Amino acid sequence: MTEVVALRAQEDLVLARKRVREWATRLAFSTIDQTKLVTAASELARNTLIYGKGGDMHLEELDAAGKKGLRLTFIDQGPGIPDIELALTDGYTTGGGMGLGLSGARRLCSEFELDSRVGEGTRITVTQWKRASSRM
């Protein structure tokens, strides 16, 4: 199962958060894991919008030998990130924010992958796996 959410304007951030929440709820993620993933999605969707000049968020349900997961991919055709290591540093920003978006999103998810080419665009993939015993 997949879905694509277009990220073109501010309102799309709200829609992106809503969709991720719905998917995470359907997969019965714990409240904490839902909140982490929705927050990470919010950070990354805002980056796609502001730095990538707009793009798409892809949602994909994963099933690895019975283990459920949710994968989000943010794709833009923006200017790309020249120094990925620097961009992943806490507190580094070129946009006047707090510089926690990328590094924070990486901490909030089980898996994080960043692929960027200057002049071509950026693709960021985050995955949250459902934990065995989710109580909250």
Place this chain on the structure above:
Amino acid sequence: MERIPILKLGNSLLVTVQVELHDQLALTLQDDLTQAIAKHRARGVLIDISALDVVDSFIGRTLAHIASMARVLDAATVLVGMQPAVAITLVELGLTLPGIRTALNVDKGVALLQVLMNESGEPGSND
């Protein structure tokens, strides 16, 4: 334009965020609150975020800005009702909201605000 209502209660202002806080709405709240503090000479601000199930770095930063601006205007800010999952997420995100006082619920928040307002001025001289 969509706005979050600000209630005046004695010499304090009360804000209950009950809708999804998108970026522009958060910024509007920041502007409205600073205006309202000056206009009503409020000494305290109570912000209830118990209905918020997501606080990302932008919203967190805006809340921190509100508290800073209120402080410059001689008003104390107390944030109440943060959901546990939101608190955990904020800390992992790296956002610890320095300078913001928090309380578990509105009751405790009002009590804390009273203490803070008494600390920083002549009690009762302002209303």
